[in-house]
Amino acid sequence: MNIDPRPSVIEERLKNVKRIIAVTGWKGGIGKSVTACSLALLLAKKGFKTGLFDLDFAGASDHLILGAKGLFPKEEKGLEPPLLEGVKFMSVVFFSENKAVPLRGANVSDAIIELLAITQWGELDFLVLDMPPGINDAALDVMRFAKKAEVLAVTTPSLIARDVLERSLALYRTLKVPVLGVVENMARGTASKSAAARLRFDAGLEAALGSPSALLKTRFCRDLAAAVKTLEL
């Protein structure tokens, strides 16, 4: 008998969220977080009700990319995410106070499930999830609990990243998690065939981190805006 009440609580919490986009990639440092943050900003700018949830316990970084200083969720029958540039923003960093969190796999998974169960997103058109690298217990649990999740897979032109990408896509097929598309980031040459979108390497991106308005003006964001059209988001 399954007496864990959280799956039904999470389902209830996510009931009014139309689409959940899980930005994944099995490697670190390939641009998952900049993609997730920029995607959330672009969708909000287009007038969609948008949420962003940074789920990377070991390397939470969306608060830095978006310059989220002094923000904290409000406790009101659960947790209400603060609003940042029109995006409802939630991060595991709110609960780790920026320290490394020495949690074991099961605990990370538990903490993420707990946060999914208590966060009040309200009505959203899109909830963007910035997923941790790889496919550990926590990542599998997110897919299991957030049943609506569609994967936006980030990769780079590197042979290694592409090989890892193919393996991840095979697993999503097995798990029957829909894949919205593949984004090839830090693209320099011609795009690989499997990529739905191509984000060029942008030397100006680093300087724009910490400022949503500067981020939206980067070539990286312009490339992503074109990708959003291709992916029909």
Ligand SMILES: Nc1ncnc2c1ncn2[C@@H]1O[C@H](COP(=O)(O)OP(=O)(O)O)[C@@H](O)[C@H]1O
């Ligand atoms: N297209 C790009 N052009 C230039 N720098 C990039 C690009 N994509 C990512 N970066 C940089 O690479 C670093 C890692 O990106 P990040 O989004 O944190 O990766 P991940 O979340 O996959 O670990 C960041 O400093 C980011 O600014």
Ligand SMILES: [Mg+2]
């Ligand atoms: Mg990241």
